[in-house]
Amino acid sequence: MGRDNVYITNIPLEEALKTYLEALPSPVGTQIIDADEALHRTTAKAVFAKRSSPNDHCAAMDGIAVVAEKTHGANERNPLKLKLHDDFEYVNTGNLMPRGKDAVIMIEDIAPLDDDQVEIIEAAYAWQHIRQVGEDIISGEMILPSRHKIRPLDLGALLSGGADKIEVLNKLKVGILPTGNEIVQSMEALEKGKILDTNSSVIKGLLLELGCEPTVYTPAIDDPVILTAAIKKGIEENDFLMTIAGSSAGSKDFTVNIIEELGDVIVHGVAIKPGKPTILGKMDGKGIVGLPGYPVSAFFAFEKFVKPLIESWYGLPHAHHQVKAKLTQRIISSVKNEELIRVTVGQVEDQWIVTPLSRGAGVTMSLVRADGILTVPRLFEGIESGEWVTVELMKALEDIEQRLVIIGSHDLLIDIIADEMPISSTHVGSFGGLMAMKKKECHIAPIHLIDETTGIYNISSVRKMFPEGDMSLIQGVKRLQGLMVKKGNPKGIKKFEDLTTEGVVFVNRQRGAGTRQLLDFELKKRDIDPENIEGYHRELTTHMAVAVAVLSEGTDVGLGIYAAAETMGLDFIPIGYETYDFLVSNKVLEEPRIKNFIKVLKSEGFRHKLELIGGYTYKDAGSILQIGAQDD
Numbered sequence: 001m002g003r004d005n006v007y008i009t010n011i012p013l014e015e016a017l018k019t020y021l022e023a024l025p026s027p028v029g030t031q032i033i034d035a036d037e038a039l040h041r042t043t044a045k046a047v048f049a050k051r052s053s054p055n056d057h058c059a060a061m062d063g064i065a066v067v068a069e070k071t072h073g074a075n076e077r078n079p080l081k082l083k084l085h086d087d088f089e090y091v092n093t094g095n096l097m098p099r100g101k102d103a104v105i106m107i108e109d110i111a112p113l114d115d116d117q118v119e120i121i122e123a124a125y126a127w128q129h130i131r132q133v134g135e136d137i138i139s140g141e142m143i144l145p146s147r148h149k150i151r152p153l154d155l156g157a158l159l160s161g162g163a164d165k166i167e168v169l170n171k172l173k174v175g176i177l178p179t180g181n182e183i184v185q186s187m188e189a190l191e192k193g194k195i196l197d198t199n200s201s202v203i204k205g206l207l208l209e210l211g212c213e214p215t216v217y218t219p220a221i222d223d224p225v226i227l228t229a230a231i232k233k234g235i236e237e238n239d240f241l242m243t244i245a246g247s248s249a250g251s252k253d254f255t256v257n258i259i260e261e262l263g264d265v266i267v268h269g270v271a272i273k274p275g276k277p278t279i280l281g282k283m284d285g286k287g288i289v290g291l292p293g294y295p296v297s298a299f300f301a302f303e304k305f306v307k308p309l310i311e312s313w314y315g316l317p318h319a320h321h322q323v324k325a326k327l328t329q330r331i332i333s334s335v336k337n338e339e340l341i342r343v344t345v346g347q348v349e350d351q352w353i354v355t356p357l358s359r360g361a362g363v364t365m366s367l368v369r370a371d372g373i374l375t376v377p378r379l380f381e382g383i384e385s386g387e388w389v390t391v392e393l394m395k396a397l398e399d400i401e402q403r404l405v406i407i408g409s410h411d412l413l414i415d416i417i418a419d420e421m422p423i424s425s426t427h428v429g430s431f432g433g434l435m436a437m438k439k440k441e442c443h444i445a446p447i448h449l450i451d452e453t454t455g456i457y458n459i460s461s462v463r464k465m466f467p468e469g470d471m472s473l474i475q476g477v478k479r480l481q482g483l484m485v486k487k488g489n490p491k492g493i494k495k496f497e498d499l500t501t502e503g504v505v506f507v508n509r510q511r512g513a514g515t516r517q518l519l520d521f522e523l524k525k526r527d528i529d530p531e532n533i534e535g536y537h538r539e540l541t542t543h544m545a546v547a548v549a550v551l552s553e554g555t556d557v558g559l560g561i562y563a564a565a566e567t568m569g570l571d572f573i574p575i576g577y578e579t580y581d582f583l584v585s586n587k588v589l590e591e592p593r594i595k596n597f598i599k600v601l602k603s604e605g606f607r608h609k610l611e612l613i614g615g616y617t618y619k620d621a622g623s624i625l626q627i628g629a630q631d632d
């Protein structure tokens with residue numbers, strides 16, 4: 001098994017889903033439960049009221065119950081005296097109306113004369129301040145339709161209407177079977193070469209949200225006999241089973257063959273990316289889906305196949321929340337697959353903008369950060385920057401609207417700010433930030449660009465790009481840049497010249513990054529040929545990524561900020577302080593988001609956190625430096 005399994009089809013998503021839905025009848029039965037227990041369950045049938053609410057006429061206010069007709073003629077000039085028991089009875093809100101009485105006068109509208117008598121100066125009209133039988137619910141009326149997911153406020157109506165027992169859809173029992181020798185389910189077992197079973201937790205959570213009853217099984221190792229037994233058990237004990245990983249064409253990917261032997265493989269291989277090797281199968285009349293192992297692929301396979309399947313079985317509508325937005329970066333895509341791109345969304349100057357995130361199938365943080373998904377259809381080679389696209393939202397638009405959009409150079413302090421106010425940040429280097437600002441795609445662009453002639457940071461680059469003089473720099477920090485090396489500096493690196501030493505491996509930042517510009521500036525000053533530096537062409541996009549690389553085997557040194565070296569426990573050879581500022585358009589300076597940003601930069605809390613990290617000075621942080629036109 002396994003090796004004869006290299007043929008994976010490429011069926012379009014809609015076709016695969018339609019075929020699968022048709023092949024699987026709903027396994028969802030019904031049960032009668034107490035209404036009290038019915039929260040988040042789905043009604044199997046319409047629920048009708050067995051009693052009215054209120055079930056009798058009752059007082060809607062505290063006061064006296066009267067016969068309306070007998071109060072007619074009462075006014076300020078002719079107050080009317082009423083006698084207890086003969087003309088009125090005292091009632092409180094919710095009391096049954098005394099027999100024969102048809103109106104309530106509020107306690108504040110009567111003047112007590114003595115224990116037995118009151119006076120009124122206004123007539124009552126029939127049924128005033130009375131909640132009549134069935135005002136809320138009339139016996140026999142429908143309280144909830146069928147296929148309705150029960151909310152807390154529905155519970156009150158069910159109980160008021162006497163529907164104490166209701167018929168709901170059974171919770172679908174779903175098994176989750178992780179597979180693979182490397183998969184472990186506890187941090188303690190997480191030794192080198194092992195992978196934590198994060199997928200099962202995510203899938204379990206998604207199933208709970210859909211109202212299912214998930215069971216996560218112990219990982220099955222890559223052994224056809226053990227896997228077969230685990231799959232049989234999973235099918236037997238559940239209405240539906242998902243296996244995780246082993247869906248592809250590797251030598252240990254047995255799942256598809258086992259399903260083929262014990263049941264039917266309806267689809268293996270769908271034209272979506274991530275999620276391509278998804279298996280849609282059937283065994284003993286029950287559904288079995290093989291989710292790919294990569295976490296992002298597993299999520300999309302669930303969202304695109306399992307979720308619609310369960311929603312259709314439960315008869316629930318598929319909720320769509322979309323926004324039309326302008327794409328900020330070109331996307332290149334394969335014509336073979338429908339590509340599902342995780343994106344952030346932001347609102348800048350009355351325009352919605354969308355920025356793609358990492359496309360790696362293992363990058364789960366891209367799903368955490370994503371505001372939505374942009375689909376590049378099959379047969380498309382990509383989408384050009386500046387085009388308008390539709391994004392399927394994963395977060396509420398109202399929340400996205402509040403966010404400050406930051407595009408540019410990365411620094412750890414962005415995370416400190418993100419903990420204080422809602423922001424979305426994309427790290428494309430200082431030049432990328434200037435470009436994004438030019439295209440009005442961000443509110444703020446963090447930059448650190450040295451002027452090679454004056455050695456002054458940022459001002460000349462901004463002037464060059466924005467000659468109209470309508471920009472400002474919100475002053476940021478001075479941060480210490482230097483060479484990051486392994487603890488103890490085993491290669492004895494002390495200066496830029498040492499980067500060309502035989503056996504020293506460097507890791508670089510991407511072109512357009514201020515740190516890359518600083519490196520090139522320093523190399524040029526010293527007449528060092530970059531081609532003599534091993535690793536000069538290997539580019540990473542953040543200081544932290546460089547620090548992690550230096551920490552790992554095979555890399556010795558990178559240029560970056562002290563804060564990153566300190567955080568990763570690396571040694572640091574300082575070069576000097578550079579200026580890291582925030583470019584902003586004068587037009588938005590008064591916007592609440594910008595004002596809040598400045599407030600955070602000036603706050604004690606922010607400065608204290610910078611001090612804890614070290615390598616920063618922040619004397620002018622938050623003050624505004626207007627960058628006038630060239631001739632100013």
Ligand SMILES: Nc1nc2c(c(=O)[nH]1)N[C@H]1C(S)=C(S)[C@@H](COP(=O)(O)OP(=O)(O)OC[C@H]3O[C@@H](n4cnc5c(N)ncnc54)[C@H](O)[C@@H]3O)O[C@H]1N2
Binds near residue numbers: 008180198246249295
């Ligand atoms: N020669 C080919 N190789 C691959 C193909 C292909 O068509 N031909 N498809 C690639 C694609 S696309 C995907 S997606 C993956 C799918 O792989 P599998 O479903 O077979 O899964 P594994 O290879 O076992 O694992 C992939 C990856 O995911 C991690 N993993 C597995 N289970 C879990 C879990 N429960 N929690 C967290 N992470 C998990 C695993 O450690 C691997 O890193 O195949 C490509 N290869």
Ligand code: MOO
Binds near residue numbers: 272273274297
């Ligand atoms: O298509 Mo795979 O599912 O990229 O990750």
